[in-house]
Amino acid sequence: MSSMSSAPVMPAPGPATVRLALIKTGIECYGLDTVREELFPILRSAPVRVRPPERVAISQHLLRGYKWREDKAKRRTVQESIMVREMAHASGPMTVYLQVPQAYERRLSVVLRAVGYWGQSSSLACCLGVREAPPVPGECALPLTLLNGTISLRPYFSCLATEFRTDRLSWNELVADDDVHSTKALRLDVYIWPMVTEYRQGTQKLLMRVPLAVSAQ
Amino acid sequence: MTENSRTQIYELSVNALVSWQAHSLSTAGSQGTNRLLPRRQLLADNTQTDAVSGNISKRHHAALAAEYFAAEGCPLCPACRVGDGRRAAALIDLPDYQALSLERIVRECALCDAHGFLVTARNADSEAGTAARQKLSKTTLLDYTYALALPGRHAETGQLHTRVGASDGEGQMLMKISARSGEYALCVRYRCVGVGADTERWQLFVKDQAERERRHRAILRALRDSLVSPDGAHVATMLPHLTGLSGAIMVRTSVGRSPVYSALEGDYVARLRAMTDETCRIYPFESVDAFYSVMNEFIATSVPATHPFWKGEGTGSDTQGNG
Numbered sequence: 001m002s003s004m005s006s007a008p009v010m011p012a013p014g015p016a017t018v019r020l021a022l023i024k025t026g027i028e029c030y031g032l033d034t035v036r037e038e039l040f041p042i043l044r045s046a047p048v049r050v051r052p053p054e055r056v057a058i059s060q061h062l063l064r065g066y067k068w069r070e071d072k073a074k075r076r077t078v079q080e081s082i083m084v085r086e087m088a089h090a091s092g093p094m095t096v097y098l099q100v101p102q103a104y105e106r107r108l109s110v111v112l113r114a115v116g117y118w119g120q121s122s123s124l125a126c127c128l129g130v131r132e133a134p135p136v137p138g139e140c141a142l143p144l145t146l147l148n149g150t151i152s153l154r155p156y157f158s159c160l161a162t163e164f165r166t167d168r169l170s171w172n173e174l175v176a177d178d179d180v181h182s183t184k185a186l187r188l189d190v191y192i193w194p195m196v197t198e199y200r201q202g203t204q205k206l207l208m209r210v211p212l213a214v215s216a217q
Numbered sequence: 218m219t220e221n222s223r224t225q226i227y228e229l230s231v232n233a234l235v236s237w238q239a240h241s242l243s244t245a246g247s248q249g250t251n252r253l254l255p256r257r258q259l260l261a262d263n264t265q266t267d268a269v270s271g272n273i274s275k276r277h278h279a280a281l282a283a284e285y286f287a288a289e290g291c292p293l294c295p296a297c298r299v300g301d302g303r304r305a306a307a308l309i310d311l312p313d314y315q316a317l318s319l320e321r322i323v324r325e326c327a328l329c330d331a332h333g334f335l336v337t338a339r340n341a342d343s344e345a346g347t348a349a350r351q352k353l354s355k356t357t358l359l360d361y362t363y364a365l366a367l368p369g370r371h372a373e374t375g376q377l378h379t380r381v382g383a384s385d386g387e388g389q390m391l392m393k394i395s396a397r398s399g400e401y402a403l404c405v406r407y408r409c410v411g412v413g414a415d416t417e418r419w420q421l422f423v424k425d426q427a428e429r430e431r432r433h434r435a436i437l438r439a440l441r442d443s444l445v446s447p448d449g450a451h452v453a454t455m456l457p458h459l460t461g462l463s464g465a466i467m468v469r470t471s472v473g474r475s476p477v478y479s480a481l482e483g484d485y486v487a488r489l490r491a492m493t494d495e496t497c498r499i500y501p502f503e504s505v506d507a508f509y510s511v512m513n514e515f516i517a518t519s520v521p522a523t524h525p526f527w528k529g530e531g532t533g534s535d536t537q538g539n540g
Contacts, residue, residue: 024417027417027418027419028416028419028472028524029472031419031526032418032419053261054261055261055262056261057258057259057260057261057263058259059257059258059259059268061245061256061258061268061270062245062246062248063270063272064246066302068303068306076310082246087258087363089258089259089260089261089365090261091260091261091262092261113473113474114472114473114474115474116228116360116406116408116474117360124230124360124362124404124406124477125477126474126476126477126478127474198263199263204257204259204265205259206259206261206263
């Protein structure tokens, strides 16, 4: 959960971030109309799985933040405060698994290759390759609701991640026009990541990828 | 670059290894002590390294770019003219800017266009008598990584400084400020094609190509200067000694990304070189003057690419523009 003054980091982007990045980059590659009419119906409902990098180190940074406030006399004043931002450094590639109809494979390959960042624009990324493969079992982040009590959650990293509210989301619900008020297009789910904390000191921690193991019970 | 006198650049990235000696460009504050703490980042191999925040580098570029925009005759909004970090969001209370639109901001301010802005949405408030406001935003065209010191290639020396308090009662204070030195990996990405345009819906607002080129030149000049003349915190008394700059500039000439690969990996130039193709070129540099020359050549000969959706649009003068 992030706020204006605090933004914890995730080991890798969540499913809604992946969909939104593909929609944004798709518009750059194919235009707004093509994405809205042809790619969006696929992207909103395609199963997305994210396999995090092998190791992710997380550090907390304090940054200076400024906020403009209006007092009772309508005077605008600047307030200085401290913001907390977590930054991640990863080792090894992240894999995004996207299940799409074969007819869309070529076009979505172009879009995937053109994604320059996932989520934050300062998290620079480049695509190393696009190929057909099933997700590696146990090595992708999963929503808690899918685990169904079969996995011992204790050692694994968990956090809230966004997902599209429904796989039938309409374009206008996601992209608010000038006349349309934005709606709740996204929902929050608890995600369990196949990562355990290998090292922790103060506000710094190192996560290592470990496959989600089925509980002995 | 010389084979084509007008290189169209869609996107450009600078992948650099910078050596700074005795600096304190970015700090994590004092946390209530008399010691100014350096910024630190944990790496995935479990080593802790020195860091310089990307925010500070980006702010430095914006300040430099504003000067170059003014020199090139590019328009700046009243907020950017006086260095107000809110940019377009500072205009909403001004009487002349009540009907603010994305197109107007992009056309009338080169700095808001290049570094982005956010005017937040607001619901109508009948008690306060304020009308509803739509969110207006443009994402920045320049993305900065944190500068991260190569593990084992950085050092820190504690320096004792005296500081006089703000009042007589505070007296003289002793402050411990660290002077840091090291070789830092730094990447910058510049999406040239987005100059004068809405990069969400890919609409061209600044249709005068000459104005887009002026903005592009100013951005490149500021990018060149920000690397050869470092700026950040504590430069008044701890201006870094720049002792090395090497790396590679990657240029994408049509739709797609210019690769970024960090100098944290020793073979980064080789990896970048291996990614070149007919639309992705590499310009390696091994010294500060080589970087300066490559950037000067880009400033003299490159133009921001025209997106395929705008063919036939960005050619003549902008009839509605004021640039």
